[in-house]
Amino acid sequence: MKKRNAGVKRRRDTRAFFLFAAPSLAGVLIFVLIPFLDVVGRSFRTVAAGRFAGISNYRTVFTNQAFLLAVKNTVRFTLVCIPLLVAVSLLIALPLSRLKSAGTVKSLYLFPLAMPTATIVMVWKIVFYRQGFLNLFLTRLGAWTGLWGEIHYDYLNSSAAFAVLVFSYIWKNTGYTIVLWLAGILGIPDELREAARVDGASERQVFLRVVFPNLKGCLYTIVILSFLNSFKIYREAYLVAGSYPQQDIYLLQHLFNNWFVNLELDKMAAATVCVGVFLFIVIMLLQRMWDSREE
Amino acid sequence: MRGLQRLAEYCSRAEGRCRRMGRSIRTVLQVLALLFPTLLVLLPLLLLVTGSVAGNGELGRYLETVFYDGTDYITWKIVPDYPTFANYGKLLFMTPQFFVLFWNSVKMEVCILAGQMLVSVPAAWAFAAYQVRYGKALFTLYVVLMLLPFQVTMLSSYLVLDRLALLNTHGAVILPAVFSAFPVFLIYGGFRGIPPQLLEAARMDGAGEWKIFCSVGLPLGRSGLLSAFVLGFLEYWNMMEQPLSFLADQSLWPLSLYLPQITWSQAGYAFAASVITLIPAVFVFVWGQDYLEQGIVFSGLKE
Numbered sequence: 001m002k003k004r005n006a007g008v009k010r011r012r013d014t015r016a017f018f019l020f021a022a023p024s025l026a027g028v029l030i031f032v033l034i035p036f037l038d039v040v041g042r043s044f045r046t047v048a049a050g051r052f053a054g055i056s057n058y059r060t061v062f063t064n065q066a067f068l069l070a071v072k073n074t075v076r077f078t079l080v081c082i083p084l085l086v087a088v089s090l091l092i093a094l095p096l097s098r099l100k101s102a103g104t105v106k107s108l109y110l111f112p113l114a115m116p117t118a119t120i121v122m123v124w125k126i127v128f129y130r131q132g133f134l135n136l137f138l139t140r141l142g143a144w145t146g147l148w149g150e151i152h153y154d155y156l157n158s159s160a161a162f163a164v165l166v167f168s169y170i171w172k173n174t175g176y177t178i179v180l181w182l183a184g185i186l187g188i189p190d191e192l193r194e195a196a197r198v199d200g201a202s203e204r205q206v207f208l209r210v211v212f213p214n215l216k217g218c219l220y221t222i223v224i225l226s227f228l229n230s231f232k233i234y235r236e237a238y239l240v241a242g243s244y245p246q247q248d249i250y251l252l253q254h255l256f257n258n259w260f261v262n263l264e265l266d267k268m269a270a271a272t273v274c275v276g277v278f279l280f281i282v283i284m285l286l287q288r289m290w291d292s293r294e295e
Numbered sequence: 296m297r298g299l300q301r302l303a304e305y306c307s308r309a310e311g312r313c314r315r316m317g318r319s320i321r322t323v324l325q326v327l328a329l330l331f332p333t334l335l336v337l338l339p340l341l342l343l344v345t346g347s348v349a350g351n352g353e354l355g356r357y358l359e360t361v362f363y364d365g366t367d368y369i370t371w372k373i374v375p376d377y378p379t380f381a382n383y384g385k386l387l388f389m390t391p392q393f394f395v396l397f398w399n400s401v402k403m404e405v406c407i408l409a410g411q412m413l414v415s416v417p418a419a420w421a422f423a424a425y426q427v428r429y430g431k432a433l434f435t436l437y438v439v440l441m442l443l444p445f446q447v448t449m450l451s452s453y454l455v456l457d458r459l460a461l462l463n464t465h466g467a468v469i470l471p472a473v474f475s476a477f478p479v480f481l482i483y484g485g486f487r488g489i490p491p492q493l494l495e496a497a498r499m500d501g502a503g504e505w506k507i508f509c510s511v512g513l514p515l516g517r518s519g520l521l522s523a524f525v526l527g528f529l530e531y532w533n534m535m536e537q538p539l540s541f542l543a544d545q546s547l548w549p550l551s552l553y554l555p556q557i558t559w560s561q562a563g564y565a566f567a568a569s570v571i572t573l574i575p576a577v578f579v580f581v582w583g584q585d586y587l588e589q590g591i592v593f594s595g596l597k598e
Contacts, residue, residue: 012504013426014427016421016425016504017427017430018421019421019504020417020421020424020425020508021417021422023413023414023417024418025418027414027470028440028476031451031452031470031474032448032452034455035450035451035452035454035455038451039450039451039454092332095325095329096329105330107584108336108337109332109333109336110580110588111340111580113529114529114576114577114579115340115573116533116551116554116569118550118569118572119343119554119570120339121554121555122554122565122569123339123342123343126342126369131360131367131369132368132369133369133371136369139368171335174332179592180592180595218595221594227442228441231445231446234446238535238539239535252446253446256446257539260453260540269450272446272449272451276447279442279447283438287435
């Protein structure tokens with residue numbers, strides 16, 4: 001009797017599941033999965049005749065100077081930004097979690113999320129311009145301390161453009177990450193911390209031994225979401241410097257866009273497959289790591 | 296003996312006072328440390344607003360060095376000498392192009408968000424309320440899709456949009472966004488707190504699955520829905536990659552792509568346009584801040 005009930009329940013669940021999920025599943029199939037198979041197919045063909053070309057597209061991509069430069073810059077950007085963002089936002093979230101009236105401060109940090117990129121780029125252009133606010137400020141500081149003279153450094157058209165992008169990314173995403181940290185920190189029961197204190201642990205030990213180990217799950221999601229958001233820095237880079245920026249900030253996103261504009265679809269297909277597979281593996285690995293830790 | 300006791304008392308009191316003072320100094324320092332980065336957030340806003348109400352002549356003087364490529368620095372005034380709304384007036388009443396793009400933005404935003412709600416809410420409900428074979432694998436697929444950047448899906452989208460003859464129409468931007476996996480994930484975060492016993496109880500009372508969705512799921516999962524709405528609004532108001540790739544005709548572009556086209560010689564105008572672009576985003580931000588935070592927390596949940 002019970003078994004039959006379970007069977008009925010299972011069938012009912014399956015039917016309801018597919019009725020509710022049908023529009024979304026159909027959309028994902030039509031707009032993402034099937035065309036992605038098409039892309040995989042194209043990555044093995046020549047663009048003009050559509051003849052089978054083996055791995056020659058992949059070979060072209062991996063010997064392409066622009067591709068190698070873009071991969072290098074993108075990896076560099078990610079490796080600089082994510083640890084920096086994680087650390088900065090944790091440093092702000094920790095005192096915030098102890099503050100009673102953290103609401104206003106939190107919303108101020110979240111505000112950059114609402115600021116459209118086109119708007120903020122206007123501001124960065126004035127600030128980082130050769131005769132802009134940053135140099136004005138530094139020159140005044142130099143005059144005041146008597147340590148250096150006038151500064152006319154062009155941040156946007158030199159290798160400092162990379163630092164400007166990093167700054168812009170941190171500026172935009174700190175609020176988001178602080179909220180994630182806060183959710184994690186406030187999720188740790190106070191009793192745990194109290195118990196450690198009663199046992200004579202110093203504040204530093206409480207943080208290292210009690211708070212931090214409990215934040216590891218939080219760290220996983222923060223890293224993954226920061227990584228996802230790091231691709232959106234293309235907006236700032238594009239608006240500041242266009243399709244062919246200073247070579248330190250030529251990112252994979254620029255490359256994809258330029259190949260797309262020039263209709264070099266065979267190369268693009270091969271690169272799409274490579275980047276897609278790489279990201280898939282990274283996401284799966286991170287998820288696996290997190291799962292094993294939880295158990 | 297008594298003197299010593301008093302001395303000890305005095306000392307302990309003084310120590311307490313010192314410690315209390317130390318603590319309040321630390322609090323002040325903490326608040327200052329938290330407020331300094333806040334300045335970094337507010338100064339750009341201030342810059343935009345003052346720039347937009349400074350007259351063209353005045354702004355021209357501030358930015359003189361930009362036009363002549365001089366060696367002087369930019370100057371600025373927190374309160375302009377002659378504040379004026381002329382730039383706003385010009386933008387709102389004498390620039391039809393601005394209106395067209397503004398309405399493009401609104402149209403795409405409304406269609407995307409409405410479509411996302413219609414598609415994602417039932418899908419999120421399906422994942423949250425029903426246990427099916429391969430349900431977990433499907434959900435993992437959604438998570439991966441959600442995490443893939445636009446550049447990876449760009450070529451796939453292009454191919455299918457080309458096939459459906461949607462390129463260079465607003466549909467090219469709207470349809471792929473409607474089937475985005477991100478809102479499904481967020482709304483799922485709102486639904487997953489509903490205890491299964493509640494659904495079972497509703498079934499005992501003879502409610503159908505659709506009825507349960509409408510009268511149990513939707514009211515209880517409201518926070519997930521609104522989170523997806525707020526995060527979606529801010530994301531698509533700021534959308535650039537999709538229209539840039541799929542809309543060749545500039546009269547179809549959203550506002551977010553219009554601003555960068557304004558040159559320095561029309562700086563005041565650009566500032567005013569920036570502020571107007573900012574207003575809807577700020578409005579949604581202020582109205583939906585709780586949901587925004589909630590949404591960020593949902594986006595961090597693991598399935």
